[in-house]
Amino acid sequence: MKNFNYHSAKDIKEASKLSSSNSAFLAGGMTTIPSMKLGLASYKDLIDIKNIKKLSGIKVSSKSVTIGATTKHVEVANSKELKKTIPSLASLAEGIGDPQVRNRGTIGGSIANNDPSADYPSACIALNATIHTNDRKIEASKFFKGMFETALKKGELIEAIEFQIPEKSSYQKHPNPASRYAIVGVYVAKHKKDINVAVTGAKPCVYNDKDLSKALSNNFSTSAIQNMELDSSDMNSDIHASAEYRASLVVTQAKKAVDAC
Amino acid sequence: MRKVTLEINGKTVVKEVHDNTLLSSFLRDHLNLTGTHIGCDTSQCGACVVHVNGNSLKSCTALAADIDGSKVTTIEGLATNGKMHPMQEAFKKLHGLQCGFCTPGMVMSAVDLLQKNKKPSDTEIRDWLEGNICRCTGYQNIVAAVKEAATKM
Numbered sequence: 001m002k003n004f005n006y007h008s009a010k011d012i013k014e015a016s017k018l019s020s021s022n023s024a025f026l027a028g029g030m031t032t033i034p035s036m037k038l039g040l041a042s043y044k045d046l047i048d049i050k051n052i053k054k055l056s057g058i059k060v061s062s063k064s065v066t067i068g069a070t071t072k073h074v075e076v077a078n079s080k081e082l083k084k085t086i087p088s089l090a091s092l093a094e095g096i097g098d099p100q101v102r103n104r105g106t107i108g109g110s111i112a113n114n115d116p117s118a119d120y121p122s123a124c125i126a127l128n129a130t131i132h133t134n135d136r137k138i139e140a141s142k143f144f145k146g147m148f149e150t151a152l153k154k155g156e157l158i159e160a161i162e163f164q165i166p167e168k169s170s171y172q173k174h175p176n177p178a179s180r181y182a183i184v185g186v187y188v189a190k191h192k193k194d195i196n197v198a199v200t201g202a203k204p205c206v207y208n209d210k211d212l213s214k215a216l217s218n219n220f221s222t223s224a225i226q227n228m229e230l231d232s233s234d235m236n237s238d239i240h241a242s243a244e245y246r247a248s249l250v251v252t253q254a255k256k257a258v259d260a261c
Numbered sequence: 262m263r264k265v266t267l268e269i270n271g272k273t274v275v276k277e278v279h280d281n282t283l284l285s286s287f288l289r290d291h292l293n294l295t296g297t298h299i300g301c302d303t304s305q306c307g308a309c310v311v312h313v314n315g316n317s318l319k320s321c322t323a324l325a326a327d328i329d330g331s332k333v334t335t336i337e338g339l340a341t342n343g344k345m346h347p348m349q350e351a352f353k354k355l356h357g358l359q360c361g362f363c364t365p366g367m368v369m370s371a372v373d374l375l376q377k378n379k380k381p382s383d384t385e386i387r388d389w390l391e392g393n394i395c396r397c398t399g400y401q402n403i404v405a406a407v408k409e410a411a412t413k414m
Binding site for chain 1: 263279280281283302303304305307310316317318319322323324326327329370373374389391392393
């Protein structure tokens with residue numbers, strides 16, 4: 001791994017002051033460190049934000065749950081308050097990677113990285129999340145731009161993610177047996193006014209499947225989507241699953257999610 | 262370069278490290294604690310698992326700098342007065358290893374499991390060991406060893 005300057009920021013102000021066009025924020029490092037070791041990324045400065053207390057923790061209000069950017073997956077998975085308000089989100093966190101990844105990896109890191117098969121982006125879309133940064137608030141529907149691409153500007157720091165509490169929700173994934181990344185993951189959330197069916201793993205970027213959500217809006221049951229066939233032309237195809245198989249998996253996981261709601 | 266202060270297996274260690282020094286290299290190359298193995302070096306195999314402040318992590322994916330001030334336990338820190346830890350005893354007794362390469366990580370990960378779940382089921386043990394890969398045993402005896410250790414810890 002190429003050398004860099006490590007900085008541990010005391011607060012958000014210091015973190016943004018240290019950032020430059022050649023820096024990255026370091027939270028759990030579960031993607032940043034392996035990417036740097038493999039030579040896929042290199043930075044002059046790594047700015048560690050995990051010692052900034054304000055960025056960690058889970059706050060519940062009557063309508064939403066706000067999770068600090070450096071809150072670890074294990075903390076989300078074990079949160080009693082979250083299990084009461086949005087249990088599907090706690091169980092999503094419990095299914096990420098392995099215990100060692102969950103002990104270090106953070107929600108903000110996962111979202112900022114926007115891996116096409118990461119779990120959390122689907123939760124943001126399904127639960128009408130708002131991403132709070134040190135500069136602005138971004139709706140989840142406008143945040144995830146493409147493969148490993150987000151609306152974040154250089155040096156912009158995620159502070160917290162605010163999720164709307166749905167009436168019912170469930171996240172179901174078909175995990176890669178080795179990495180536990182989603183080959184396909186589907187997050188179904190029924191809100192008062194809308195139903196979201198957020199899909200990860202199937203396309204280069206997480207998306208809200210309009211066909212499935214429309215069908216479920218008319219009739220929230222597995223029978224409404226039983227025989228649906230999705231267009232697989234823009235779906236991912238790799239050694240783990242063909243595009244056609246992924247299209248079929250999206251419907252299967254959506255049905256499982258509706259059943260579990 | 263920077264100075265880091267860590268408590269490693271109960272002893273305070275103060276060393277100069279490069280900013281990019283990984284915890285795994287720090288343990289092996291700077292402190293000669295070679296019980297922590299490096300298998301894949303891409304945070305998949307789990308041979309490098311150690312405990313930091315009581316929780317298991319993959320030391321190939323942490324910087325010595327970013328855990329400055331922490332308490333670290335490695336496989337060398339488990340035995341007390343020359344007596345093996347119950348988890349090590351159980352792995353030995355039930356043949357929870359063959360070549361032994363994955364064993365330090367397996368043991369450290371399994372000890373962390375029992376700290377959090379005193380009586381895990383077979384499924385819970387297998388789920389927990391998701392991040393530890395063994396290419397010899399087929400896992401049966403590892404799971405049996407963790408269950409045995411659970412009765413002794």
